[in-house]
């Protein structure tokens with residue numbers, strides 16, 4: 063600092079108060095007695111004044127100007143009351159102005175104007191305080207001390223030490239001066255305080271000002287803290303993020319968001335993306351970069367990009383079209399199924415010639431557990447393709463297949479895209495399970511989405527709602543599976559190459575169990591095939607008594623049950639033998655009482671029950687048709703979830719029996735006095751189709767004749783009102799069902815005789831087939847071998863119980 067410091071000597075203790083004092087006009091400030099105040103002096107005449115004073119007794123009068131706008135204030139511009147003061151220090155600033163430090167000594171009042179040039183000089187009177195030491199003054203003093211303390215705490219420009227100083231000032235007048243000189247008050251307000259001679263009044267004035275200030279300050283700080291709270295909430299996160307960023311920078315980890323974006327970018331660069339996909343990805347990445355990671359949109363785009371990079375764009379596997387190899391794999395995985403395997407190989411051969419596997423969709427149709435899914439897996443293995451499976455059973459929502467648009471919260475691609483991602487290849491074998499069980503409702507038709515997926519014309523540019531980019535499905539080899547063709551929408555069916563799989567005979571099941579299921583299960587249970595043998599009889603016992611199905615799924619499960627028990631015994635050390643044999647006895651003790659035993663015999667023990675053969679989505683099955691009667695007027699009630707066609711067959715059956723009552727040995731009047739109730743139990747399975755006509759006729763005939771139907775016979779066939787028997791379908795499955803149920807004879811329409819050639823030799827050997835032309839033939843066979851009960855009505859004629867139908871000699 064280049065300021066010249068002129069040190070002024072200590073002023074004398076006794077201030078001599080000269081009659082004439084030079085007057086320094088003050089603008090916008092008031093100096094109080096005892097207070098030390100710095101002042102800047104710029105006006106030429108004031109500089110002269112200060113210089114004169116400093117070289118003299120250093121005492122001057124400080125009087126405030128009424129209107130700070132006046133350039134050169136004269137006597138009339140000044141208040142009357144001011145403060146006598148001593149100049150303690152003077153500093154000359156290089157620009158020619160002065161800084162002085164003054165200390166007020168006492169209040170003074172102008173008495174006489176002496177001179178106006180070169181500066182004002184006047185005669186002043188001392189203005190002493192008027193102070194009475196009353197309790198009121200005492201109380202006011204403490205109040206001011208207290209208020210001032212609080213104000214200091216709230217005002218940022220006042221130092222905390224002032225609080226201590228204020229509490230030490232006992233003199234009321236000095237206290238007022240301290241408060242008045244330190245607070246930022248309006249000049250007029252300060253001047254008014256200065257002019258108050260009565261100390262009590264001055265204290266009141268000061269405390270009023272302090273109270274007002276305090277109110278304003280407290281309100282202010284309340285507002286401040288509210289605002290701060292609001293701001294803090296919003297800014298807290300921002301600050302934390304900034305800090306996090308700083309920490310990461312410090313650790314050399316860089317910007318996490320940027321790192322994430324960089325990683326995404328490098329992953330995208332590594333991928334061989336189709337052009338339009340790359341463009342879309344770049345666009346999204348650009349948007350991502352501009353967003354703060356806390357934005358909701360950020361997460362949405364991030365997830366989308368994750369999906370894009372996780373898909374196997376342009377990634378394919380090399381096909382192995384060696385038919386020998388394929389044949390080998392199919393044989394390795396599946397027993398027999400010769401025709402099916404041939405069909406598959408033909409399909410592959412055609413593809414090989416066309417050098418294109420796409421555009422052809424295989425559809426395996428058959429009962430559960432016959433190997434549809436596992437054939438699909440084998441095909442993938444044979445071709446060296448990835449295998450992926452998705453089930454569309456119960457899917458009602460189109461969005462499940464095609465995904466939701468990205469604007470929905472939690473949106474995802476549909477199951478097709480998800481499955482392709484899991485397959486990690488653009489040309490997997492994609493098995494679509496249960497295509498016959500797809501539903502439709504208000505959310506759209508999933509079948510139409512499937513149509514687009516499966517249509518070679520359209521699936522090159524399949525559009526998933528979420529991806530919103532064309533996706534090439536044309537290299538995928540689609541294989542569908544279904545239990546029945548009836549419920550597959552025909553536009554879908556048109557595109558498929560259908561391969562039928564039928565149920566297995568007992569021998570086939572035995573072969574599958576021995577050669578495939580057992581080794582598979584032994585391995586799954588960690589059992590050594592050399593140390594554990596399951597006898598052939600045991601396997602057959604499981605098939606015959608513990609399962610009743612078209613496929614081999616329960617068989618596999620029962621085998622697993624048996625092996626699990628054996629595994630436990632071996633593990634617990636309960637058997638010390640080097641070779642464990644599982645025979646009939648062990649199967650029985652392991653699996654408990656047989657599950658399916660003599661059901662037909664039990665059910666048909668009473669008159670009015672006939673055993674029908676049905677062909678359902680689950681394969682062939684036996685169904686029991688029950689007829690009962692009660693007093694009424696010849697009406698027919700039908701229950702058991704029978705469809706319209708079946709209800710009509712029931713009517714036809716009843717009509718025929720009624721029309722031929724006499725021939726059956728029944729009084730025709732019986733029908734006028736009875737209502738007939740026909741029921742087909744078997745759970746809640748809806749049943750329909752015409753093939754139960756003869757079974758219902760037999761049930762009603764059995765009822766009215768009061769003669770049970772033979773326990774070893776099952777039947778199927780449509781009936782006309784004239785009593786003719788018409789052909790039906792599903793002979794193979796029905797025959798297998800009859801065999802499984804332990805029946806010995808099957809009554810079937812003569813027109814179905816050619817179908818018998820197709821049956822497995824084993825089935826033909828075990829079952830006797832009775833082709834029939836008319837209902838009379840049916841009745842003859844159905845009651846053949848059945849015990850005749852006592853006649854319902856004494857005068858009924860006995861109808862012939864034998865006919866020309868073939869009946870095996872063992873049964874007479």
Ligand SMILES: Nc1ncnc2c1ncn2[C@@H]1O[C@H](COP(=O)(O)OP(=O)(O)OP(=O)(O)O)[C@@H](O)[C@H]1O
Pocket residue numbers: 395396397398399428429430431432433434435436437543544545574578579613614615618
């Ligand atoms: N011919 C066969 N040879 C060997 N194993 C077979 C054969 N048929 C079925 N299996 C086995 O039976 C089990 C059930 O077969 P799979 O799951 O393929 O039945 P599915 O026809 O798909 O039935 P669903 O209609 O219930 O889906 C599998 O373990 C499969 O390997």
Ligand SMILES: [Mg+2]
Pocket residue numbers: 434435436495543
């Ligand atoms: Mg399956």
